[in-house]
Amino acid sequence: MSKTECTHSQWRRMARRTARKVNLAWWLDKLSVPLVVAALLGACLVLVVRRELEVFPWLAAGVTGAVLFLAIALLSWWRARPSFESEEDSMVRIEASMRLRNALSAARCGMAPWPAPSGPVDDGTRWRWARLIVPLLASAVFVGASAFLPVSPRSGAESAPVEEPQAWKDIEADLEALDREDTVQEQYLEEMEERLEEMRRKDPDEWFSHSSLEATDTLQRLHRNEVENLERNLRQAERALRALQKHGDQMGEAARARLLNEFNDALEQMGKGKMKPNRELLDQLGEIDPAKLRNLSKEQLDQLRKQMQKHARNCRNCKGGQNGEGPGGGPGAGEDWLDELLAQGEDPRPGHHGGSGREPGPAGEGAGREGVNRGPGTSPGVLGREGGDLKTGGLEGVESKDLSRSLPGDLLELRDGEHDIDRSRIGVRAGGDVAGQGEGGDRVWKDALLPAEKKALKEFFQ
Amino acid sequence: MEHASETEIAGAGKHVRSLIHALNQVLFGQEELVELVVTGVLARGHLLLEGLPGLGKTELVKGLAKSLRLGAKRIQFTPDLLPGDITGNPILKEVDGKREFVFQPGPLFANLVLADEINRASPKTQSALLEAMQERRVTVLGHTHALPQPFFVLATQNPIELEGTYPLPEAQLDRFLFKIEVTRNDVATLERIVNQRDLGTEPDVRPIMDASTMGEVLALVRRVFLPEVVGNYIARLVDASHPGQSSAASNIKFGASPRAALSLAAAARARAVIAGRTHASFEDVRFVAPSVLRHRIILEYNARVEGLSNNDLIEALLEEVPFQAHATPRTLQSTAPARS
Numbered sequence: 050m051s052k053t054e055c056t057h058s059q060w061r062r063m064a065r066r067t068a069r070k071v072n073l074a075w076w077l078d079k080l081s082v083p084l085v086v087a088a089l090l091g092a093c094l095v096l097v098v099r100r101e102l103e104v105f106p107w108l109a110a111g112v113t114g115a116v117l118f119l120a121i122a123l124l125s126w127w128r129a130r131p132s133f134e135s136e137e138d139s140m141v142r143i144e145a146s147m148r149l150r151n152a153l154s155a156a157r158c159g160m161a162p163w164p165a166p167s168g169p170v171d172d173g174t175r176w177r178w179a180r181l182i183v184p185l186l187a188s189a190v191f192v193g194a195s196a197f198l199p200v201s202p203r204s205g206a207e208s209a210p211v212e213e214p215q216a217w218k219d220i221e222a223d224l225e226a227l228d229r230e231d232t233v234q235e236q237y238l239e240e241m242e243e244r245l246e247e248m249r250r251k252d253p254d255e256w257f258s259h260s261s262l263e264a265t266d267t268l269q270r271l272h273r274n275e276v277e278n279l280e281r282n283l284r285q286a287e288r289a290l291r292a293l294q295k296h297g298d299q300m301g302e303a304a305r306a307r308l309l310n311e312f313n314d315a316l317e318q319m320g321k322g323k324m325k326p327n328r329e330l331l332d333q334l335g336e337i338d339p340a341k342l343r344n345l346s347k348e349q350l351d352q353l354r355k356q357m358q359k360h361a362r363n364c365r366n367c368k369g370g371q372n373g374e375g376p377g378g379g380p381g382a383g384e385d386w387l388d389e390l391l392a393q394g395e396d397p398r399p400g401h402h403g404g405s406g407r408e409p410g411p412a413g414e415g416a417g418r419e420g421v422n423r424g425p426g427t428s429p430g431v432l433g434r435e436g437g438d439l440k441t442g443g444l445e446g447v448e449s450k451d452l453s454r455s456l457p458g459d460l461l462e463l464r465d466g467e468h469d470i471d472r473s474r475i476g477v478r479a480g481g482d483v484a485g486q487g488e489g490g491d492r493v494w495k496d497a498l499l500p501a502e503k504k505a506l507k508e509f510f511q
Numbered sequence: 512m513e514h515a516s517e518t519e520i521a522g523a524g525k526h527v528r529s530l531i532h533a534l535n536q537v538l539f540g541q542e543e544l545v546e547l548v549v550t551g552v553l554a555r556g557h558l559l560l561e562g563l564p565g566l567g568k569t570e571l572v573k574g575l576a577k578s579l580r581l582g583a584k585r586i587q588f589t590p591d592l593l594p595g596d597i598t599g600n601p602i603l604k605e606v607d608g609k610r611e612f613v614f615q616p617g618p619l620f621a622n623l624v625l626a627d628e629i630n631r632a633s634p635k636t637q638s639a640l641l642e643a644m645q646e647r648r649v650t651v652l653g654h655t656h657a658l659p660q661p662f663f664v665l666a667t668q669n670p671i672e673l674e675g676t677y678p679l680p681e682a683q684l685d686r687f688l689f690k691i692e693v694t695r696n697d698v699a700t701l702e703r704i705v706n707q708r709d710l711g712t713e714p715d716v717r718p719i720m721d722a723s724t725m726g727e728v729l730a731l732v733r734r735v736f737l738p739e740v741v742g743n744y745i746a747r748l749v750d751a752s753h754p755g756q757s758s759a760a761s762n763i764k765f766g767a768s769p770r771a772a773l774s775l776a777a778a779a780r781a782r783a784v785i786a787g788r789t790h791a792s793f794e795d796v797r798f799v800a801p802s803v804l805r806h807r808i809i810l811e812y813n814a815r816v817e818g819l820s821n822n823d824l825i826e827a828l829l830e831e832v833p834f835q836a837h838a839t840p841r842t843l844q845s846t847a848p849a850r851s
Contacts, residue, residue: 074840081842138837141740145834146846150792154738160514160790174843181842 056163060140060153067139067172074176075132080125081184087121088188092195099200114192139172146173211253216265217245220272223367232363233279234331237324244268272367275324280364283326286315286334287357294350330356469504515734517789523728524787527553530578530719531785537574537714538567539707540700546785547691547802548575548665553732553781556688556774557644557664559629559679559806566693568667570714572625575665577716579725581622582659588632590675594639598649599656614651619643622659622722626666630676637683640664644686661722661729681765681809688774689799690806728784735780736790743836744793745775748800751832752808759827762814767807774803793834801825 091114099105134142137157144153147170155161224241227233248256248264255261289312297305316334319326326334333353337345345353498506515523527549534545548571551558560568569585576583586597599617603610618624619640626640643649647658666687668679684690696704708714720728751757753766760766778799779791786795805821814824839845 071837071840071843074842078840078842132838132840134837138835141835142837145793148794150786150788150794151738151741151790152792154740155736155788155790158736158738160736160738161517161788171846173846174839175846177842177844 053163056165057156059166060143060156060163061136063166063170063172064136064140064143064153067143067170067174068134068136070172071139071142071174072129072133074174075129076122076126077181079129080122081180083121083125084118084188085184085191087117088191091117092191095192095195096198096200099195100202103202142174143170143172146171211256213249213253213256214262214265216269217248220269221245223272223276226367227363230360230363231327232360234325234327237275240323241268241272275322276364276367278322279319279324279326280361282315282319282322283357283361283364286312286319287354287361289315290337290350290357291354294347294354326360330360512734514736515731515784515789519731520735520784520787520789523731523784526720526724526728527785533578533716533719534571534574537716538571539703540696541567541571541693544691544693545571547689547799550778550781550785550799551689551691551802552579552663553728553784554688554774554777555661555663555729555732556777557666557686559684559687559690560665560667560693561670561690562667562693563695564669566695568693569625569627572623572665574714574716576623578719579623580718580721581661581725583623583625584618584621585625585627586618587627588629588636590631590633590677592632592636594636595651597636598639598643598651601652612652614654614656616656617649619649620656620658622661622663624662624664626664628669629666630668630679632677634677634680637677637679641683641686644683661725684806685768685770687806688778689802691802692805732777732781732784735783735788737776737780738790738792740834740836741779741791741793741796742776744832744834745772745779745796747836748775748796748828748832751828752804757828757831759824759831762811762819762824763808764811765809767804771803771807775799778803797829800829804828 095105095110098110140153140157141151143149144151149164152161152164156163220241224238228235228238245268248261248268251261289308292300293305293308293312297308300308319331319334325331330353334357337353531545531549534549535542538545548558552575560571562568572585573583575581586592595617597617597619599615599620601612602615604613606613629637629640632640639649643658643662644664647660647662649656649658664687668676749767749769749772752760752763752771754760754763756766775796776791779795782795782798783789783791801822804825808821808824810819810821810824833839833845
């Protein structure tokens with residue numbers, strides 16, 4: 050190869066290299082935006098699919114991503130193709146950059162010899178690394194984020210069963226306990242079960258709807274009332290029976306009659322209520338003639354009373370009511386009180402039972418200091434240590450002792466005052482008539498007196 | 512057409528460089544002006560020299576005429592100058608006992624015509640020069656008279672005299688190949704002038720070329736190879752001078768004409784001969800572009816109000832239009848130098 054040919058091939062090689070570089074730059078330029086957009090959309094799609102499916106098909110996604118990248122690459126190449134440079138174009142770029150005065154163009158046309166390359170060839174371009182790397186990096190970040198961001202699949206959340214309201218569970222637990230202890234008759238239990246089932250049959254999404262919760266509250270309230278009533282009646286009957294058993298000989302006719310009435314009332318209430326005690330107990334109680342308790346043995350009476358106490362306790366333990374609390378306080382609380390009074394020879398006068406069946410029990414030691422029906426106020430210590438009374442909200446008079454040292458804006462005195470407003474009616478006036486003539490005695494002085502006189506009289510009579 | 516060979520270019524280049532050297536002895540400190548004048552002459556173009564009085568414009572033309580052994584005439588344009596005063600008039604003469612009109616050539620009939628203060632002549636007289644510059648012939652009373660070959664018009668105008676002047680119309684301006692701004696000399700040049708020149712004496716100039724050699728050189732210039740890429744660059748440059756074609760042209764009202772493109776090509780070829788190359792180049796075009804385009808673009812009113820000049824816009828144009836036709840992708844940064 051001659052020197053000329055060697056020089057020619059050198060320049061051609063450099064021109065081809067420059068052309069490849071420029072064309073690659075064009076392709077990357079056209080690729081950047083679609084790549085970033087596709088990466089962003091693909092990342093969103095991957096996240097959505099990961100959320101919908103429990104197991105993400107990584108292989109299929111990888112293949113799809115590769116195909117998509119290939120398609121974008123081809124499309125970008127197609128769009129960049131019109132801008133691609135040929136070897137000749139790159140040769141012009143080189144001779145312009147190296148200030149060869151178009152020696153290469155002339156040599157290519159045979160008008161001049163090929164110049165000898167002196168030093169490294171400078172094509173007059175260099176990579177903009179920021180513009181090159183940022184789109185690629187951004188795409189990688191999007192794709193990586195879609196793969197590594199934690200996403201919980203939707204099916205896991207949906208498969209978890211909806212928890213039914215706690216009130217239903219409480220009521221059901223009470224019913225089971227009452228059934229297990231055979232405290233009440235089955236009719237009530239069946240009725241309540243039926244109601245619970247009716248509510249359960251609704252769509253789980255509607256379990257916590259307003260109407261459903263209203264129904265639950267009503268049911269819970271009903272059950273609580275029945276439980277409380279039964280407990281109260283059992284205790285009342287038991288108390289009356291115990292009093293008659295222990296002190297029947299000592300008390301007067303009136304006291305005995307009262308106790309008998311109490312017993313009968315309690316028995317009658319138990320028979321009327323929806324929640325009736327178990328048939329056996331009810332029958333036993335019905336057969337007892339409290340006036341003739343001597344006909345029953347002590348053991349029989351004790352056994353009966355224990356059953357009543359046991360069933361009353363079962364009622365008290367029901368969560369459908371309050372937790373462990375019921376009217377009348379703890380076990381035996383009323384019993385001690387009664388025993389103390391009887392020991393003192395006082396007539397036992399149990400408290401008046403209201404129509405609602407609620408009687409104020411002794412203050413419990415629980416929260417609120419008001420027992421079951423805790424009164425107003427928060428439990429001490431629930432919201433933290435109570436602070437001291439800062440006495441805020443009240444108005445205090447501010448008195449300035451030394452007026453000579455007062456500054457503009459100082460508050461010297463507070464006084465409750467009221468503007469003197471004439472509140473008399475102002476009616477329609479005719480010509481010459483006095484407005485607001487007043488009524489009755491007012492008419493006398495409102496018509497004939499001067500304004501100052503009116504004011505003086507008004508102040509006098511205030 | 513057979514392109515000029517290296518030998519021919521080498522021979523012609525020697526003569527041309529001698530000419531330039533000789534003219535630099537006539538006019539001190541004006542190397543670029545001399546090179547442009549010689550380039551214009553080699554490109555067979557007419558030149559317009561604009562500068563203050565006393566900078567040596569007339570001396571340059573005289574020296575050029577002496578160096579090339581060309582007949583030169585000087586026309587001092589005044590407002591009362593008539594077209595016939597420069598083209599010539601028929602006069603009544605008695606020939607062989609008969610009276611007839613005989614055309615008396617005017618000062619235009621010379622190889623080198625120095626039209627001093629051309630903007631002082633009336634438009635009518637200026638238009639008479641128009642035909643001569645373009646057609647290289649004169650028509651008087653229906654008779655066409657060819658001007659001598661080669662024919663060059665080197666016109667001068669004073670930029671400071673605005674009263675009593677008639678600015679050259681664009682059509683006539685477009686016929687000048689170059690508009691060259693003659694700048695004043697620096698201290699060193701002035702000192703040299705003072706030491707080596709006397710007031711009123713002409714410098715001694717020896718002839719460099721005769722007419723036939725000049726003719727050969729002029730013919731050779733036309734055979735200089737103009738690469739396609741250079742022609743493409745010229746076309747893009749002229750196109751970019753039009754409003755809306757480039758950001759630099761946003762201040763241009765009217766851009767350069769195709770005659771400007773031809774002028775650029777001819778001047779680039781001439782410069783290649785001066786440089787001893789067989790082909791024109793981007794750098795040649797860039798060198799002659801300001802002189803070629805300066806008088807061919809018309810600024811927007813706003814640009815003139817803002818103080819922009821034609822030179823500023825041409826500078827911006829040359830910066831904006833790259834040598835290569837293909838754009839550079841945004842992922843690459845151009846490191847090529849802006850100007851040669």
